[in-house]
Each structure stands twice: as C-alpha cells, then as structure tokens.
C-alpha cells in the first residue's frame with residue numbers, strides 16, 4: 001500500500017508493455033491506473049498481474065449508462081479488488097446513487113469517484129456540446145452532485161481543486177490528471193498544473209501518464225517528480 005499521492009497511468013496497447021513499466025515501479029512509491037485501452041486489450045488479467053505485484057489499482061473506465069448497468073459494472077470492478085473505480089458524474093444522481101448503494105450493500109470498500117469535466121476540455125468545448133454554464137461552474141455543479149450522491153470524490157483538473165476544497169471539504173477526494181512537470185510536453189491536455197502546484201492547490205491524488213511513461217528515462221522522470229513534491 002502506498003502513501004504517495006502519485007497514480008501512474010499505464011496507457012499501453014498490450015499487457016506485456018504495461019507490465020514492463022510496472023516492473024520498474026515500486027508499489028510503495030505509487031499506485032497504478034488502468035484505463036480503457038489497456039483494459040479493453042487485456043481484460044481482468046492486467047488487474048490480477050498488477051495486484052500480484054503488490055500495486056493498488058485505479059480502474060479508470062468512466063462508466064456512463066443507465067443506473068442498473070453502471071451499478072453492475074462498478075460491482076464487477078470492486079469484486080476484482082480494485083482500489084478505485086469511476087463513473088461520469090454527467091450520468092446523473094440516480095446512476096451515481098445506484099453505484100454507491102451497490103458497493104455498500106455488498107460490503108465492497110473500493111473508492112467510487114466521478115469525472116466532472118475532462119481535463120482535455122476548455123470552455124469553448126462545453127459550449128459546443130450545448131452546456132451554457134462555464135467550465136468552473138460545471139465542475140462545481142457536478143462535484144456537488146457527486147458528493148450528494150454518496151461518492152467519495154471526483155476527477156477534476158488541479159485548476160479546480162482549491163475551489164472544490166472549499167465547496168466539498170478536505171476529505172472529498174480530488175483526483176487530478178493533466179499534471180505536467182516543467183520538463184514534460186502538454187500533449188492533448190488543456191487544464192494543467194505542475195505536481196507541486198497541484199498538491200498546493202488541494203489535489204489529493206495526481207494522475208500522471210506520459211510525462212513518466214513516455215520519458216526517455218521513466219525512473220528519472222518519476223524521481224524528478226518525487227523530488228519536486230518533497
């Protein structure tokens with residue numbers, strides 16, 4: 001079990017490639033995130049392999065469907081022993097309540113959180129899909145709904161973490177992708193912060209993928225991030 005806020009995103013197209021990276025990492029220094037590409041290719045085998053190596057895993061499949069379907073998917077994830085799983089908050093209160101109730105009814109301790117607004121989006125993207133509120137307002141609205149629905153936290157950008165800390169409190173998890181150390185490329189992220197800025201802003205967990213996994217020396221990149229946080 002790790003006390004570190006770092007969650008390394010294993011966005012790889014094969015189980016072998018993901019395990020090659022995992023084998024260089026230490027479960028005492030980080031948790032790992034399995035997302036849509038890797039899970040679609042490898043299925044539950046990747047979870048078994050990472051759990052077998054001692055890692056806690058965030059299964060980032062961002063479920064979004066009718067309440068009964070999402071509750072079943074969240075239960076299935078939790079029964080595979082993942083540390084954290086998520087849904088899209090825009091699936092609504094009934095969907096989130098059904099998922100949270102399913103975990104509670106079955107005594108499953110997996111953390112359940114909800115995505116507010118993807119870190120790859122900015123204000124103009126929300127307008128294009130017909131949302132009239134600005135981005136900060138939409139993140140706050142969905143974070144409040146997530147908390148009212150009984151979930152433990154949200155995925156948001158670190159740029160919203162400080163405000164959500166005042167709105168939802170310290171203990172409400174703020175899991176923030178879009179983390180970019182000064183040495184890393186921005187890629188397709190829009191709302192970014194450095195690791196240190198993100199922690200200062202109130203992030204509880206930092207999701208970092210390409211700045212580590214695509215680095216020429218991933219372990220050196222990870223060590224530089226840890227040094228920045230220290």
Ligand SMILES: O=c1ccn([C@@H]2O[C@H](COP(=O)(O)O)[C@@H](O)[C@H]2O)c(=O)[nH]1
Pocket residue numbers: 009011035115117118119120155156177178179187189207208209210211
């Ligand atoms: O709003 C979100 C939600 C999830 N993600 C995921 O986090 C990682 C970020 O990877 P980087 O390589 O550090 O950009 C990736 O797996 C996304 O699917 C996100 O970026 N934003």
